Structures are given as structure tokens and as C-alpha cells.
Amino acid sequence: MQNETLPAVERVVAALTDLILGELTPGAQLPSEAALAATYDVSRLTVREAVRVLSGRGLLDLARGRRATVREPDGSSFGDFLAAAMRHDAKGMLDLIEVRQALEIQSATLCAKRITRAGAAAIESALDGMRTAAAEMRGSGDRAAAEERFHQFDVGYHEALALASGNRMLGHLLEAMAAPLRDSFHLSLRGHELRGHTPEDTIAAHERIFERIQAGDSRGAAQAMRSHLREAVRDVSAALNARLPPARRSGARSRARRA
């Protein structure tokens, strides 16, 4: 126990972490900074820094004038990890896609076992959105906007699946992956066209998966998802190869931490 040298902030962080994970439930409020400072016999500043650490870890929500509240866990802290892991690194994106593959297949599998009416409706709705957007992409309107919407519904489809899988953690993880994957989606579309595919192909693939899910065929759903993602990987690769300087630049990191 050489805890004497442990910095004061770390001590408070550890204590508060135990408190949050152990006794408090999401939505509960921490004591005031002053009270905590007295409790742990440190200055208010030290408490403040500890609380900031916890907010960075996604365990606390902070707001001016209000006490710190215990946060409902979501995947946002996971998103930071992903963003960091992929910076300056094409390999990171491929790794990410492989992870996504695993989770999406699991998502489809579980979904087929547990699908409910409401879940099916949500998926169907996303699917409809994709159909509409695809039609508009062929039309004369604003093509870029339609494309954007297509991606939107594509992501929405996968999120609806994760939600309907009944596994909240899976949902959080896939949601967190959505942001970094946006880039990949754009690449994917580009590669898609490069390889002579159309948005309709994507829709068809999604329909196949959904069909298996509604039939309660978990193995078939997994298989359909697997081949869908295999295509996606090929598209991304094609797009990457087509423009070797993979057009870095994404900017706008502003994660909204306070809803």
C-alpha cells in the first residue's frame, strides 16, 4: 500500500467511482463540491478536477448551478476510443469494420430470435426511408441531399436492428460506431458505384436480412447480414484503392455531452 503517494485527485476519483458504480443509480446527485471537499479533506479545486475526470469517463453529467448527476451509461466514451484508434490510420478503419461485422451479425441473430411488432415496424420504417431516398437520387432534385438521407436511413436501419435485438449494450456500441463509420459509408457508396452497384442493391440486401428476421430464422439472418457486410467491405476497399490519398479531413469533433 504505497497509497500515500497517490495524488489527491486520484484518491477522490477512486472514491467517487466506487460511490457511483456501487451505491448511486443513474440520475442521482452527488453532494456539493464543498461537501465532497470536506469529506475527503481536499480543496474544492481537487474535487472539481476529480469530477471532471469522471465526466470525461462518461459517468457524470455536469451543469452550472446544479449538482453533478450520475449519468445513464451510453456508448459515448466508447466513441472517443474509436476516434482515437482510427486517427491517422487506415488500418484502424478496417479493424473497426471487422468489429462492426461481428456486432452486426450478432445483432441480426438476436433480432431474429426476439423480434417484436414494434421492432419490426421501426426497421420497416427505416427501410422505407431508404427506398424513398434512393428514388430521389435517381430523380432530378438535390442529389447530394438525397444521398445524405440515404445514408441516414441506412444507419437508422442498423440502429433499429440493434434496438430490436433487445441487447442495449449492443445498441450503444453500434451507435457509437456510427459516427466514425460515416466516413466509411461515404467511401462505401463511392466504391459501390465503382463496382457497378446501385443503392437498390443495398436495399435489396437489407430486405433479405429483414425477411429472415421476420421469419425468426436467426441463422439465415446472420448469413444475410454477413454477406451484406462482406459486400460493404469490398466497396470500402474499392473506394480506398481508387483514391489512394484517402482524403483525410473530417473536422467537427464537437461531441455533445449534455443533450
Add this chain to the structure above:
Amino acid sequence: MQNETLPAVERVVAALTDLILGELTPGAQLPSEAALAATYDVSRLTVREAVRVLSGRGLLDLARGRRATVREPDGSSFGDFLAAAMRHDAKGMLDLIEVRQALEIQSATLCAKRITRAGAAAIESALDGMRTAAAEMRGSGDRAAAEERFHQFDVGYHEALALASGNRMLGHLLEAMAAPLRDSFHLSLRGHELRGHTPEDTIAAHERIFERIQAGDSRGAAQAMRSHLREAVRDVSAALNARLPPARRSGARSRARRA
């Protein structure tokens, strides 16, 4: 743009996040607090809090007397999410197991495709450790210690697999899941015995997976892993049912953030 009301700390956090994710590479050092304070026109205290947030997110390493250094991303921040998601909640553990299933199967699949001599050696070594520990568990020595070692090598086996899969992200994620999963491992062993199984069964399952990996049979490896984990889930369920009050209490949250 109502950014005027954005708190100073958040502004600095956003700026530093962009800096870290955009321009700096792991190991690089941030400017001194004083310099950052001057740059962003805030007090040193504000910079300090921002830096704490980033350290909480796992993007920075802090140490007294030394400048903040950009951290190599690992799954540690992910671990917090898991811990938070599982607090007070048996459902959380089942969710986690399902996620783990997905990742482990992917791990085995990729492993079979990319296995190297070194990777195989690492896996074999973990396997050997399990065999030894299992033998000791039957012997007359300290049974609890041997059990502990058995778990250790069990975890090591799965980590070796993830490592050999060549997907670093996968490895990080599984590693982060290992800690929360310790509980499940203990439960698993208990359930294992409840259901009339022996550690040797676990070893046999691991050997089957490894055998398929070495044969380069990704589908077979996935299948073997799948059935292995299916067993594990059953064991956990059995253990959970056996002792309905699921023996909460785990304590000791002290995550070591600074190597």
C-alpha cells in the same frame, strides 16, 4: 452558433480534442498548461480541468512535473462504460456475454485466417498453462490458487487469440471486457461443476478451437468457438439460478490509469 454560452472548459476540451485527434500522435506532448492558457485565453485552472476531462476520456496521460502526453488508445475507457452498464443489473451481464460472443467468434474467425507461428505459440502456451493448473486442481496443493491460475490462463488464451487475429481493436475490446467478465468466469466455473463438467472439458473445447485455427479453417474455428461460448453461457445461467441472490459485491474499482 450559440457558442458564446459554451463554458470555457468545454471550448478548451473541444480545441484540445481536435488537436489530439487531428495533429498529434501518441506519445506527443501537449504544450504546458501556462502556454495553453495563453493560447485559449483562459486561466490555467480552466486548462487544467479540460485536461482532466481528456484524461478521463483516455486521450491523455498526466503526471506531475511532466507535460500531458497523448495516450496510445486502449480499451480502458471502454471498461468504464461496461462497469457502469452492469452495475446493479444482471441483464447487463447477459448483454455483455452476448457482445463477447460476437467478438470472440470474430476473433477466432480472423485468427484462423491470419495465424502466424508466434501467434500459435502464444496460444499453445496459454493452453499449457491451463493444463498444468487443471492438474494442480486435482492435486493436493492449494486448490483456490490453482483455480485462480486456471482462470488466468483461460483469459490469457482468449487474449492470445485476439492478439493473433491481427485486429488490435478487437484485442483492446476483449481485454477491457476481461475485468468485468472475471465475475462471470467465477460463476462459470461454479456452474460448470454444477452441470457435471470438469476443467478438462473447457480445455478440450479450447483445443478444438485451436486445432481448427491451425488448420486455417475459419468457419470451423468460429463454430467451435460458438459452441464453447454456448456452454459458457449455460454454465453462467446455471450458476445464477443456483444462487438467486447473485452475490453482488465486487469492490476494488481502482483502475490503474498510469501504467
Add this chain to the structure above:
DNA sequence: CCACCGAAACCTATCAGATAAGTTTATTCG
């Protein structure tokens, strides 16, 4: 010339005391 030592310069950790600006609560007035 080089390896080792110590002081100086730098830097972070933490404390104390203050002001500003939201939030919540209690009080008072219509």
C-alpha cells in the same frame, strides 16, 4: 572526451480566497 552531480529552470499538484452567474428554495404580495 565522457560520465556523473547538482543547481537552475520548468512544470504540474494543490491550496486559499473571491467574484460572477445559474438553480433552487423560501418568502412575500396580490
Add this chain to the structure above:
DNA sequence: CGAATAAACTTATCTGATAGGTTTCGGTGG
């Protein structure tokens, strides 16, 4: 009773200061 207001509480941020690590660099002796 209900709404407006004031009081109390709480967080956000600043200034200034001290303590205790790190790094750096000049010197000193081998």
C-alpha cells in the same frame, strides 16, 4: 392559492502562491 421576488446554494472561472516532481545544462573530476 398562486405567482413574483429575494435569499441561499452551487457551480464556473480568475488571481496569486507554495510545494514538490522533471528536465536541462553547466561544471567537475576521471
